[in-house]
Structures are given as structure tokens and as C-alpha cells.
Amino acid sequence: MSKFLKVKCGCGNEQTIFAHSSSKVGCLVCSKELATPTGAQVKLAEGVSIVKVL
Numbered sequence: 001m002s003k004f005l006k007v008k009c010g011c012g013n014e015q016t017i018f019a020h021s022s023s024k025v026g027c028l029v030c031s032k033e034l035a036t037p038t039g040a041q042v043k044l045a046e047g048v049s050i051v052k053v054l
């Protein structure tokens with residue numbers, strides 16, 4: 001099971017996030033919400049894609 005995901009925001013920013021974060025993760029560039037906690041792997045927001053599983 002992966003622990004970190006490299007994701008790409010709609011603004012073009014690529015950011016590494018914790019796959020099992022227990023809090024919301026926002027983009028550091030545009031402040032858009034990237035991922036929400038689910039209890040398991042985070043759910044990515046619309047427009048956010050996984051670049052790489054780390």
C-alpha cells in the first residue's frame with residue numbers, strides 16, 4: 001500500500017500528499033482542495049490527478 005501520492009492540481013502545481021491523511025489537503029499554490037479524508041486512502045477532488053505513486 002502506498003503512503004504518498006504525487007498529484008497534479010488543475011492549476012498545474014504538482015504536490016506530494018499523504019495518501020492516508022486524516023485532514024483535508026489543499027494546493028499550496030491556488031489553495032484549491034486537493035484531497036479529502038475518507039478513513040482509507042484520501043479521495044481526490046475533481047480535476048486533480050495522480051502523477052505518481054510514491
Ligand SMILES: [Zn+2]
Nearest residue numbers: 009011027030
Ligand atoms: Zn492548485
